[in-house]
Amino acid sequence: MYEGGEAVLKELQKTEFPEFNRFALKDKKLIQTYIDTYKPISCEYNFSNLYAWQDACKMGWSFYQERLLIYDGISKCFFMPLGQDFYPEELAILSLNLKNWGLEPNFSLVTSDYLEKYPEIENYYTVKQERDNAEYIYDVESLCDLTGIKLHKKRNLISQFKRSYPDFEVHPLKGEYKHKALNLAKKMLKKLKTSSKTLDQEYCAIKTSFDHFDQLGLEGLVVTMEKKLVAFSVFSQMSHSTYDIQFEKSDMDYKGAAQVINQETARYLIDKCRYLNREQDLGIKGLRQAKMSYGPVRLISPHSLIFNPVN
Incomplete structure (x- = not known):
């Protein structure tokens, strides 16, 4: 009172x-x-x-x-x-x-x-x-270079991926890749041992985003091997200094794919912004550990x- x-x-x-x-x-x-x-x-x-x-x-x-x-x-x-x-x-x-x-x-x-x-x-x-x-803010240059002891494991996973799949390619998320990316998101959802309402809703949000991709001002990248899509990211500009990473998915059958799409997205955006907002962990323990492991420069709580x- x-x-x-x-x-x-x-x-x-x-x-x-x-x-x-x-x-x-x-x-x-x-x-x-x-x-x-x-x-x-x-x-x-x-x-x-x-x-x-x-x-x-x-x-x-x-x-x-x-x-x-x-x-x-x-x-x-x-x-x-x-x-x-x-x-x-x-x-x-x-x-x-x-x-x-x-x-x-x-x-x-x-x-x-x-x-x-x-x-x-x-x-x-x-x-x-x-x-x-809390939203996780990263220095885009740091995510490109992955220097330092704390990010050593990320570099190793990327190196393993590149040795295992030397013919991988990175493409803009356009055309047929949207359909393949949506299928990957659906595949990852089906592989869960227990259902998740949040991830079901996320899939619907991804589909809506893809249906109106250009009108919403979205951009994206995919990682492919031959014709198979193994990772994708979707992002958009928030301000002159920051991009928002809105969706990011990778095929868990391909070790290192998650780290590769993370780094490739940062490299794509290095000349466009200084920071990346990788959104929240929603209190999910594993997701929090993953986000913290990349060394955010700031948490917006x-x-x-x-x-x-x-x-």
């Missing part, structure tokens, strides 16, 4: 319920304008991610006081509004309006910078760090805001 905030929080605005929309390709220019203007650091705001994952995450978007509101129906919270910062009191009024409209009043993807700038936010919300949703309404 806090002092002096009751009058502000009880001052509900007479605002109509906003109409939430699906992400459509025709919306890309408008939403991208917000992204380019306010430069969110999280890959979750990437339009191609929003479009591809909207069905799996039951997502929608709208506007509120000239800010972009994005709702995640699975997590049952809103992304931090994209636009000029809301002061804590204003954000609390938005939360009250959300409750009044029958929606969840909580926010995710809150940056450390915002919390440092507005420490009084804790008058209205419980702040929770979301380590499982978001926070969530759990609303504490005045009784």
Whole structure:
């Protein structure tokens, strides 16, 4: 509880319920304008991610006081509004309006910078760090060179792959390779000993991305031996300095293929950016170990805001 905030929080605005929309390709220019203007650091705001994952995450978007509101129906919270910062009191009024409209009043993807700038936010919300949703940022040059003792195993795996498959080739993810890449993703899904809802949803997101690849501004690479595709990556530009690696798959029957596609992607992007955002580990132990083993230069750990309404 806090002092002096009751009058502000009880001052509900007479605002109509906003109409939430699906992400459509025709919306890309408008939403991208917000992204380019306010430069969110999280890959979750990437339009191609929003479009591809909207069905799996039951997502929608709208506007509120000239800010972009994005709702995640699975997590049952809103992304931090994209636009000029809301002061804590204003954000609390938005939360009250959300409750009044029958929606969840909580926010995710809150940056450390915002919390440092507005420490009084804790008058209205419980702040929770979301380590499982931390995004891994890598120096692209480091992923190209793989120098140092810590990355020795990665170099060895790549060398083994190249010795075993000296005729491998790297191609842009275009044309027939999209179909082959989708088949590889399906193959990897079927090889799992237990079903995974998250990976089922990821497969659907990959398929959606491939269906609208160019319109979403996506790029990609594949690794092949003769006509067989053994690894692929899909990526897009987030900012002038950073690319987002949105999907990456490799055939586990080919030792070293995962390390090869990782390095080849970095080499392809070395002249286009300084950093790669390789997204989250979602709290999966093996995935966390794999991401940490590449030596990220930074982890972007978001926070969530759990609303504490005045009784």
